[in-house]
């Protein structure tokens with residue numbers, strides 16, 4: 055498979071290699087480097103030129119394809135979190151639905167690798183197969199477009215190829231690598247209403263910049279604006295811009311939660327936080343028959 059890919063998608067900025075059972079696709083250019091895997095279409099690294107790693111991946115993550123790699127940017131689609139038949143529509147396949155949709159468990163195909171101006175772009179795509187159809191019988195096309203330019207851009211384009219409309223919730227479940235998660239200041243969420251999963255799903259309003267507490271799990275609704283992580287322990291700010299993403303999710307499992315994950319070292323919760331460009335809960339949307347929807351996340355570190 056590697057030889058064929060290298061031939062078909064030959065590009066000076068793009069390299070393919072194998073890690074255990076997974077294909078790794080590495081982009082390198084004057085703006086830095088980024089790596090993604092075909093499993094889940096998950097991006098696993100982003101190092102801006104002259105800067106440090108922005109993305110957190112667990113040292114004990116599995117690369118055998120048995121489960122999503124712990125960390126990176128898992129693609130949650132066409133639902134985020136546990137499937138909610140009331141909000142998204144009931145279907146006989148609901149019992150087969152795993153957390154965060156079908157996309158992150160599956161092997162994606164490489165669709166293209168090319169230059170766009172002085173940026174480098176790779177497109178992965180996912181099409182229905184038998185295992186997907188058990189949980190999601192409706193035909194679709196899903197594309198992930200990753201562009202390494204002055205910033206890193208990820209775009210998720212989902213197309214409803216079925217005869218009926220359905221509801222989509224989704225996320226780029228980005229695990230950021232930070233010097234110190236506790237008390238990390240996150241700006242841009244002020245005035246947004248959030249659903250606090252640690253307080254029975256009650257709703258509150260964010261008054262000031264968020265100071266991360268451990269654990270934390272919140273879904274900010276109707277929040278379209280740019281979010282900034284003040285990673286002061288690493289003397290940098292990580293900036294996340296969003297397009298067509300009306301929710302932002304903030305998650306850190308805390309010490310106890312981290313101990314519950316077999317593929318995450320116990321102390322690592324202290325150096326990561328998930329800040330996710332999403333359309334979740336009230337911000338799920340109807341994807342009409344024959345139509346497409348695009349959600350974008352643009353990351354930079356200063």
Ligand SMILES: O=P(O)(O)OC[C@H]1O[C@H](O)[C@H](O)[C@@H](O)[C@@H]1O
Nearest residue numbers: 122135153154227251271305315
């Ligand atoms: O093990 P995973 O399925 O990746 O779960 C990890 C999950 O833990 C919690 O339940 C959070 O609510 C999720 O947002 C997170 O994704």
